[in-house]
Amino acid sequence: MSDAVSQAQSLLEDHLDRHPLAEPADLYKLAHQACLGPGHLLDTATPRMVRDALAAELQALDVEPRDWEDAVDVLRPSTGMARVHLRPYVRSGGELKRLADALLATAEQLGEGDRDGLGAMLGAFRAGIAASDLAWPTADFDLLLREQIEKGLTVVSHSEAYRTAYDPHYRVVLLDTLSP
Numbered sequence: 001m002s003d004a005v006s007q008a009q010s011l012l013e014d015h016l017d018r019h020p021l022a023e024p025a026d027l028y029k030l031a032h033q034a035c036l037g038p039g040h041l042l043d044t045a046t047p048r049m050v051r052d053a054l055a056a057e058l059q060a061l062d063v064e065p066r067d068w069e070d071a072v073d074v075l076r077p078s079t080g081m082a083r084v085h086l087r088p089y090v091r092s093g094g095e096l097k098r099l100a101d102a103l104l105a106t107a108e109q110l111g112e113g114d115r116d117g118l119g120a121m122l123g124a125f126r127a128g129i130a131a132s133d134l135a136w137p138t139a140d141f142d143l144l145l146r147e148q149i150e151k152g153l154t155v156v157s158h159s160e161a162y163r164t165a166y167d168p169h170y171r172v173v174l175l176d177t178l179s180p
Contacts, residue, residue: 032155081172125141
C-alpha cells in the first residue's frame with residue numbers, strides 16, 4: 001500500500017471516529033479540501049471580503065469547546081493542508097488577520113490544487129467506505145462520485161446531518177502559511 005493511500009485511509013478512519021454521522025458529501029468534501037484547498041472560496045472574493053466574512057463568522061460564533069474538535073485537523077501531512085477550527089483558534093487567542101492572510105496565501109500557492117491526488121484519495125476513501133459499517137451504503141458514495149466526475153469535481157456543502165451534529169466552522173489552510 002502506498003504512503004498516500006495509507007494516509008488517506010487514516011484520515012478517513014480518524015474523521016469517521018470523530019464524526020460518525022458524516023455522509024457521502026462530507027467525506028467527499030474532506031478529500032476535496034485535502035487536495036484542492038480553499039481556492040474555490042476565493043474565486044470571486046477580494047482579500048477584504050475574505051477578512052469581512054471571517055470577522056462576521058467569528059463574531060456570531062459560540063466558542064464553547066466541542067468534544068470532537070481539535071484546534072487543527074491535518075488533512076494531508078505531505079502538504080500540510082489542514083482545517084483550522086475557529087472555536088479553538090479564537091479561544092487560543094488566534095488573530096483574524098493572520099488566519100485570513102493564511103487562507104489567501106494558501107489559495108494563491110495552490111492554484112488549481114492536486115486533482116490527481118484528489119482522484120487517488122477518493123479511491124482510497126471509497127475502499128475504506130466499502131470496508132466499513134456506515135449507516136449508508138457504499139452505493140451512495142459511488143453515486144456522488146459519478147455526479148461529481150460529470151460536474152468536474154466541484155465543491156459540495158456539508159450535509160444537513162453533519163451541520164446539525166457538528167456545527168463546523170473552520171478554514172482550510174496550508175499550515176506553513178500560519179507561521180509567524
